[in-house]
Amino acid sequence: MKQITLQVQGMSCGHCVSSIEDNVGEISGVKSITVKLEDGKVEVEFDSNKVTTDDVKKEIEELGYEVGS
């Protein structure tokens, strides 16, 4: 299990939070996701044999947000 924290720009409301939580949460291998709107942070815990950090980043970017490194 791997835990990462991503800096995400563009999240502005509860809709953004649930959109990211729902979509990233659906990725096979993702165990948990927590979006901290005020901090602009997204914490993700996942099985590194099934998912990579890049997969998670890509999914968030496809939803229209910018992911910092």
Ligand SMILES: [Cu+2]
């Ligand atoms: Cu929003």
